[in-house]
Amino acid sequence: MMRLNSFRPAAPDRLRLFEKVVARLGYPSPSVLSEEVRLGIERAVDRALEQARVESVLRRATLVKVGGGMIEGQGIRIHSQRWARVAERAEKPAFIFAFVVTLGQRLDETVAALQRDSFFDAYLLDAAGSELAEESAGALEEFLASQAAAEGMEITARFSPGYCDWDLKEGQDALFRFLDTGSVGVRCNEAGMMTPLKTISGVVIAAPRLAVRVACSWCNQRECLHRRSNGLAETDKRV
């Protein structure tokens, strides 16, 4: 078991983030936005990029047992029938990476302060923060893929407590016991909710060869926004 250096992704492209926020808000394209909404989203994207302090904590655990609805690494257990199946189908699953990535407290404080005078600006900044957190977790996932590739490994898509059949509270407890989340100022309450709010926790499984990257084959929730097919996203949402 070893601790990796924490990873700090480069800021995403502003226009890319703008388009992601537009899509998150349910608009089919930026061309349908009214002027006031377009300007509001631009302002929100700029604020999010300015105020986010992206930090992460990572840790790797060698796998010791997979099966029976559980993935067990040194120091961490994941109880999920579906993700255990993903690991079982992999060729010699070797380790997992666990992570927490956060945008920091300042963005939360700004969203709260904006609500006093403008729900509009607060709502858009909240959306921009959510999308930036997803982008940051995506960049972290790519970094983990490159780390694994250097050892001849592939990784699954990232998955988080509360998704699929991984219980939120139990999953967060496992991750927060395993990771030094205090070093990046992230806490988790009794309900499994993390603060700062724009924080994503999760794991990926690494193996020399994966049969599948996601657990969707064993799930009947056809309408799930995070559903993927053959390891590729059916929507633009990530697992």
Place this chain on the structure above:
Amino acid sequence: MKGKDLLLALEEAVFNRDSASLESLLAGFDGSDVGPSEAIRALAKGMDRVRGRLRDREISIPEFLLSIDVFRQGLRRIARDACEEEPGEDRETRTVVIGVVEGDTHDMGKNIVAAVLEASGYRVVDVGRDVPRDVFLSALKETKASILALSTMMSTPLENMREVIQWTRRLYPDVKILVGGAPLDERIAAALGADGYAESAVTAPEEASRLVGKTRRAAKAAPVPKAG
């Protein structure tokens, strides 16, 4: 601008999410020509129309929020310049205690619902987020509210919500309980013991009115604004 023209213009300012126009209309407002309650009623009418447009998907949520912001701007201005508090004949029966249950600090949805309920004539007592059971119960006792509105965006605090509902039933059986939030739907709301479920800020006023057995009215806004 005076009288009915002013009232119509106030309504239009909210409807058109025109903050500058509202500011101009209320410059020097002292309640001597048009009363504070009339002015607030006009703002609320604008909000009611905007809610209809959102319900009909003619506008998006951000545009709806811009109108709420203009409405709140008007409330603050009127309260500051012309009105301390207005007693309403049925105000006590229209008080809502609202909060996010313990375990969750996501409160933007709750704050928006609170503003919309206020715009629809309810006196709203916002007890905040991550609120323990006893704080809700104390607020119900102190305010004699007729509605308790509970929210959470996560599934894990639903047990806390159930507990608040059960104790409210036990101690204040006349209080109607309205719930909302991402993990809820009508079926889950009923299973938790709630009287009603609000899918969004758009439907919250109608659902609240249904619970207290009144037809919806657009224009009886409480004059003291909430600041977020």
